[in-house]
Amino acid sequence: MLEAASPSLPVLDLQLGEAEFEFLRAVVEENAGIVLGPSKRQLIQGRLGRRVRELRLGSFEEYCERVREAGPEELVALINAITTNVTSFFRESHHFESLAEYMLPEAMERNAAAKKIRIWSAGCSSGEEPYSIAMVAAERVPAEKHWDLKILATDIDTDIVNSAAQGVFPLERMESVSEGRRRRWFCKGVGAQSGFARVRPQLASMIAFVQLNLLADWPMRGPFDVIFCRNVMIYFDSHMRDRILHRFAALLADGGYLCLGHSESIQSHEHGLRLVGRSIYQKTGARAHVG
Numbered sequence: 660m661l662e663a664a665s666p667s668l669p670v671l672d673l674q675l676g677e678a679e680f681e682f683l684r685a686v687v688e689e690n691a692g693i694v695l696g697p698s699k700r701q702l703i704q705g706r707l708g709r710r711v712r713e714l715r716l717g718s719f720e721e722y723c724e725r726v727r728e729a730g731p732e733e734l735v736a737l738i739n740a741i742t743t744n745v746t747s748f749f750r751e752s753h754h755f756e757s758l759a760e761y762m763l764p765e766a767m768e769r770n771a772a773a774k775k776i777r778i779w780s781a782g783c784s785s786g787e788e789p790y791s792i793a794m795v796a797a798e799r800v801p802a803e804k805h806w807d808l809k810i811l812a813t814d815i816d817t818d819i820v821n822s823a824a825q826g827v828f829p830l831e832r833m834e835s836v837s838e839g840r841r842r843r844w845f846c847k848g849v850g851a852q853s854g855f856a857r858v859r860p861q862l863a864s865m866i867a868f869v870q871l872n873l874l875a876d877w878p879m880r881g882p883f884d885v886i887f888c889r890n891v892m893i894y895f896d897s898h899m900r901d902r903i904l905h906r907f908a909a910l911l912a913d914g915g916y917l918c919l920g921h922s923e924s925i926q927s928h929e930h931g932l933r934l935v936g937r938s939i940y941q942k943t944g945a946r947a948h949v950g
Contacts, residue, residue, distance in 0.1 A: 675707075675719045683703060686726060690872075692894070692895050704719075710740050746787045748836045749791045750787070754939065755791055759799045763795070776806060778808075778809075779883045779910075780812040780887045782873075782890070783820070784819060786824070786868070788889070790844075790862065796808055811879065813869050827852075828856055844858065845857065874899065879910070881912070882910060882911060883910050883912065885915060889919055889923075904930045905930055908930045915941070915942050918938060920938060
């Protein structure tokens with residue numbers, strides 16, 4: 660259903676001037692590491708226009724003043740508005756096939772004594788990626804063996820992280836989930852929730868959703884057996900990408916895996932990683948998977 664425009668918001672012909680655009684793109688790059696080229700001007704104008712109206716401001720110039728004066732709260736709202744959150748269940752399916760085929764079995768072998776597996780979904784967006792990981796993991800790792808398997812799901816957008824943690828999805832967004840998995844891992848809504856499905860508690864309990872800026876401090880220590888960071892690096896410049904990749908490599912277990920997006924490629928040898936599959940990199944260790 661299309662959401663009707665709120666009559667309480669003023670109708671303004673908002674135009675994003677060059678000076679305001681340069682200011683906003685600099686703020687976003689400095690605080691989120693997201694690089695917005697000149698072609699993104701209309702995108703920013705569209706996404707921030709509603710925020711300007713919500714604040715009952717008359718122009719983007721006034722909004723820039725609000726960003727300068729309001730402190731971190733408005734900065735969060737700005738980044739939330741700019742961040743792109745487009746994803747789907749089992750997107751780039753070869754990553755999930757590889758997770759089941761060799762990433763999880765190798766993690767079980769590597770961690771046989773500790774019986775602990777850790778996976779990170781960095782840039783989790785609205786939650787489809789970590790829930791897809793959880794479905795594969797729950798199906799592949801024997802429950803009767805009592806493995807301690809946890810998935811960390813992070814994103815810079817506070818609103819989207821809170822929404823993902825609810826685990827509720829419209830049925831039309833679940834077309835890529837098989838009927839068997841829908842029955843096993845989701846509860847279909849009734850009444851007011853008709854047309855929606857909620858993740859079952861067994862699956863939801865595997866995932867911790869946390870807001871995290873990849874350019875800020877990382878509280879986790881690792882090691883992670885698998886890190887998914889797909890279609891995130893494209894927003895960073897080369898210096899930022901290198902910095903983040905070094906940090907990923909440092910947190911990966913020897914022999915652990917990093918999954919990137921299909922359009923992202925790296926000089927893997929510079930980070931102690933080797934390409935072993937389609938956008939799949941393995942941290943160099945004593946025993947390496949050969950794809």
